[in-house]
Amino acid sequence: MQESELIELWRSYDRKLEENLTLNRQNAAAITLMKIKSVVGSMVPMKIFVIIVSALWLSLVGVVLYRTYDYASPFFWYSIAIHAVILAFVTGVYVYQVVLIYQTDLSEALVATQYRLAQLKGSTLLIARLMFLHAPIWTTFSIQQRMFQHPVWMTVQILFTIVFVVGALWLFFNIRYENREKKWFKFIFRGNQWEPVVKSIEMLREIEQYKTDGQLIT
Amino acid sequence: MPLNRDAAHFVNVVDAHKGIIYKVANAYCRDTEDRKDLIQEITLQLWLAFPKYDEQFMLTTWIYRIALNVSISFFRKQVSRDKINHRLDEEILTLITEDEPLDLDSDLTMLHEFIRQLREFDRALMLLYLEGHSQSDMATILGITASNVSTKVGRIKEQLRRKFSTFKS
Numbered sequence: 001m002q003e004s005e006l007i008e009l010w011r012s013y014d015r016k017l018e019e020n021l022t023l024n025r026q027n028a029a030a031i032t033l034m035k036i037k038s039v040v041g042s043m044v045p046m047k048i049f050v051i052i053v054s055a056l057w058l059s060l061v062g063v064v065l066y067r068t069y070d071y072a073s074p075f076f077w078y079s080i081a082i083h084a085v086i087l088a089f090v091t092g093v094y095v096y097q098v099v100l101i102y103q104t105d106l107s108e109a110l111v112a113t114q115y116r117l118a119q120l121k122g123s124t125l126l127i128a129r130l131m132f133l134h135a136p137i138w139t140t141f142s143i144q145q146r147m148f149q150h151p152v153w154m155t156v157q158i159l160f161t162i163v164f165v166v167g168a169l170w171l172f173f174n175i176r177y178e179n180r181e182k183k184w185f186k187f188i189f190r191g192n193q194w195e196p197v198v199k200s201i202e203m204l205r206e207i208e209q210y211k212t213d214g215q216l217i218t
Numbered sequence: 219m220p221l222n223r224d225a226a227h228f229v230n231v232v233d234a235h236k237g238i239i240y241k242v243a244n245a246y247c248r249d250t251e252d253r254k255d256l257i258q259e260i261t262l263q264l265w266l267a268f269p270k271y272d273e274q275f276m277l278t279t280w281i282y283r284i285a286l287n288v289s290i291s292f293f294r295k296q297v298s299r300d301k302i303n304h305r306l307d308e309e310i311l312t313l314i315t316e317d318e319p320l321d322l323d324s325d326l327t328m329l330h331e332f333i334r335q336l337r338e339f340d341r342a343l344m345l346l347y348l349e350g351h352s353q354s355d356m357a358t359i360l361g362i363t364a365s366n367v368s369t370k371v372g373r374i375k376e377q378l379r380r381k382f383s384t385f386k387s
Binding site for chain 1: 225226228229232233236237240241258261262263265267270271272280283284286287288290291308309310311312325326329337338339342348349350358359360361362366375378
């Protein structure tokens with residue numbers, strides 16, 4: 001089909017639409033009366049709530065770590081310190097998401113807006129990875145030195161912790177878009193809330209492709 | 219003269235550009251019910267952005283950007299959209315021949331099908347190309363360079379040509 005035929009074909013569609021398409025003005029006016037925030041903007045209160053709670057918790061944990069440095073069990077102290085560091089990263093991701101939300105403007109150019117939205121959604125996967133990475137500390141923070149006097153207990157504890165550490169590290173490094181079709185990935189990230197996350201990462205890849213094909217403008 | 223931003227003028231703007239909204243929604247949503255939702259979402263986002271409309275851009279550019287951005291994001295945010303926005307009982311845009319599809323000849327039906335098979339950004343480019351936009355307009359709406367637009371449109375047209383000839387042979 002020639003280019004001119006293609007354009008003429010589309011114009012014929014245009015004409016048909018013009019003859020058949022009508023606006024329900026009453027419904028369009030009803031939209032202007034809806035008390036609705038933008039979908040993207042509606043995510044902000046929950047994220048800010050999480051940031052505030054995390055910041056308060058981190059402050060409390062910081063005080064505990066500072067006050068107990070001299071006498072706390074090293075297992076407790078380092079476990080809680082690792083928890084604080086990972087939680088600080090997670091909070092940082094939430095702050096980054098709020099910044100992205102405030103930067104999002106649907107009337108901006110397509111590629112830039114979609115990239116921002118896809119980054120926003122895709123970063124949820126990073127939060128999940130960090131939370132998995134954080135899991136082993138729950139097996140170590142309550143270890144007491146006297147437990148090492150019981151070889152059986154000590155063996156069970158070490159095995160338990162090793163399983164958690166290996167599992168957490170494996171998940172942290174393997175939760176990637178490339179593994180999205182694997183059974184274990186689908187098992188962990190099943191459900192409606194995760195599907196958009198995976199699709200967003202797919203979109204990020206597509207945009208990266210656009211970036212390599214040519215220069216972006218803003 | 220500055221644009222009046224009240225609700226009555228907004229409805230007039232939507233009325234004057236309803237074809238754009240419908241065509242974009244139709245390119246990204248095959249299902250009739252989903253398309254109704256998408257048209258409502260586009261209209262809603264246009265209304266929310268209306269007070270901030272920057273008159274240095276043409277109104278059509280602004281409408282295309284919002285309609286395309288909403289449509290591309292639409293498939294990713296189905297769940298949260300359902301939670302937040304009220305669904306209107308009736309649709310905003312109605313095709314008079316609602317009970318039966320528009321009498322599209324087979325070439326046009328095929329063209330629609332081919333467009334829907336394109337990736338999200340390529341679909342937007344093809345729509346804009348068929349609508350007769352200049353390369354510079356397309357570059358502004360997508361946020362890529364005009365030369366990039368030219369390369370991509372060339373590739374997509376070639377794809378379409380091949381599909382048409384395969385289908386017809």
